[in-house]
Amino acid sequence: MQKRLSIQSCLGAFLWIMIMIIFSIELIESLLAFSFLILVPFALKITSSGLENEFIYKLFQVTILLQVPAALLGSISLVMAPGVLSGVFAIGWLAYTVLLGIYGVSRLIYRGLSPLEETMIDGAFIYTILGGGWLVLHRFAVEGLPFPSVIVLLTAIHFHYSAFILPIFTGLLGRYFYRNDIKLRGLTFIMISVLAGPMIVAAGITFGGFAEFLSVVFYVGVLYWLSVITIWYMLKGKGSRLGRFCVGVSSICLVGTMTLSFLYSYGITFGPFLLTIPDMALFHGVGNAFGYAFVGIIGWFMLNVKPRDQYYSIPISRMRERRLDPSFVKGDSYVTCLIDSIEEFKSDEFDPLLVHPSIQRFYEDTTKFRLVATTTWHCGFRMLSKLYHKITGDIGQLHLQPYLKDEQEQEMTGTIHAIKQELDGRVKPRVWWRQDKETDKTIFFAIYSHHDHQDKRYMNIALPLPKSVMTGILRVENDEDNGLILTSKKTTNYCGHAGIYLTIKKVTSRLPMEESFHIQVSSEGKLTAKHDLTFFGFRCLTINYKIFPMKNN
Structure with a gap:
């Protein structure tokens, strides 16, 4: 796919040159076609590492497959006079930007909001939908808008450059720094400002006057700051010299084009x-397209910065059943433990020898407790707990006690069964079926596994739900004493798979939830x-659990 994207970028360059030679196309329209045909496939290429899901x-x-046809439809709409036919062709590009937006959203919901540099890239793909929408409005020559036609077209180009290329380059800079x-x-502030900047400027333009000037001043100031740190670290950093040179030149061009934006806004206010709009199209537009975007993309392509982790490779259980069925249990399915040995989880950050023997026995001989x-x-x-209790009782999963003023103890009974690996899809799956001792109702039906x-x-614990599955990926840690911590909380550098995920069919999203399980031995x-x-x-x-050995243990 990477090779195909390189070919498509070269093909796009050839098609763009042919369009410029054959058709009489205005400057602004040609810059939009440049983005469709060249910048988008390059952007997909330089950001696509680690898509294992x-x-x-x-x-x-x-x-990738639809990029060239969609770019051609968008470009054809630009060489035609605005009207119904031109608008129909532009819808083809709008549909493609919706696909890019779905791609960005899918990355975002699977991984979560962090690390921020990846969210910058997600946001860039989502923003393209707005660019496609404004393009359609312009090509259909929609009347009654509060802006003249040229402003509608410039807004379309704004969301294909400032709202697309800038967040991607800022995200790649975040990867480079890591x-x-x-x-x-201040890098977090810069990133958030770059991502929010297009909407801040849009709001300023809507209010007009001094508000527009202030929004431009804020945005330009942030981009000056971004450019200075980029140039500085490209001068003294590591990686391809030519790549760093291109990124540095790109940032110098950004300083120039943003200065023109400031002067234009100052003149209006x-x-x-x-500066006039034709002046801005010639100097600001061309400078952004070729000096900033194209040179920068070549630089980042040569630097080839990878994301800090592979976020999209988590094994998810295929099981959706919340009952024991002979068809999916494994032979003599009864087992006594959740894990074969706690030694299996040894790492640079976890020493199993520091864990109290009683805790080890609990995990390696669970049914005897x-x-x-x-x-x-x-x-x-x-207030929500009673509704939660009713719903979870109906589905037979995560059926916890509701809120009670006088909290009551609930004894659980349970059995552990091995599951056929080919049905679950993970390593050595085993279900721990826990029930209320008094009512026999299912409390938890959790399928335990692990992955590296x-x-x-990591512990990989699946909780089957109706037509879906919730997965807890837990990191194993020592505490300060001789206890054991299982946690889904992210590490400080946002690496690793720990988290809580919900999978509906094949779409997995990270939930805004965290859990930690701390087991210890009292004095x-x-x-x-x-x-x-x-x-x-x-x-x-x-x-809170009290864990007792069975009387016959």
Whole structure:
């Protein structure tokens, strides 16, 4: 696919030159066609590393296959006079930008909002939808808009350059800084401002007058700051010299084009007009397209910066059943443990020898222990707990006690069964079926497995739901004593797979939830565990477990 994108970029360059030779096309329209035919395939190429997830990769493949036909439709619409036929061709490009937007959203919901440099890239693809929409409005020559036709066209080009190329380059700079261990104060502010900048400027233009000038001043100031740090670190950084040179030249061009934006906005607000729209198209537009975007894309292509981690390669269970069926259990399916050995999770960050022997026995001989749980719902979630209790009771999964003023203990019974690996799709899957001892109702039906990533083994726990599955990917850690922590919380550098995910069919999204399970041995030798769950950073519930050996153990 990478080779195909290179070929498509070269083909796009050839087609763009042919369009310029054959047709009498205006400057602004030619810059839009340049983006369709050349910049978009290059942008897909330099940002596409690490797309291991089946759904996202297939979506990526479709965007590649449709890029040239869609770019041709958009370009044909630009060589025609505005009207119905031109608008119909432009719809082809709009449909493609919707596909790019879905691609960006899919990356975002699978990975979550961090790391921020990847969100910049996601946002760039999502923004193209607005560019496609404004293009259609212009090519249909829609009347009654509060802007003249040329402003509508310039807005379309704005969302194909400032809102597309700028966030991508800023995201790639974030990757470069991470890969070269560069920590820069203010980078987060710059990234958020670059991503929000197009909408801030759009809001300023809507209000007009001094508000427009202030929005431009803010945006230009941020881009000056971005350009200076880019030039500085390209001068002293690592990687291809020619690549760094191109990125540095690109940033110098950005300083020039942003200065023109400031002068144009100043003239509109305070007068006299220092630059006209044709002047801006010639100097600002050409400078952005060739000096900033094209030279920058060549530079980042040569630097070839990879994302900090492979975020899209998490094994997801295929199981959707919440009952034990002879067709999917494995032979004599009864097993006694959740994991074969805690030693399997040894890594640079986890030493199993530091874990108390009683905790090791619990995980390696689980059925010889019984659990008594007390569920505590925290303020803000208590009113919802009764509805939650009813729904989860109906589906037979995650069926926790509702909020009670006088909290009650709930003893759980359970069995562990091996699942056929070919049905689940993960390594050594085994289901821990926990029930309420008094009512026999299912509380949890969790299928345990594990997977390895970056020299680290994660617990991979699937909770089948109706036509979907929730997956908890838990990192294994030591605590300060001799206890054990299982957590889905992200690391400080946002690497790793830990998180809670929901998969509907083949579409996986990261949920705004985190859980941690802390099991320890008290000074009296008693085994206890605390299971905390947060939603959007707010604690919603805590389950405290008392863990007892069976009497015959």
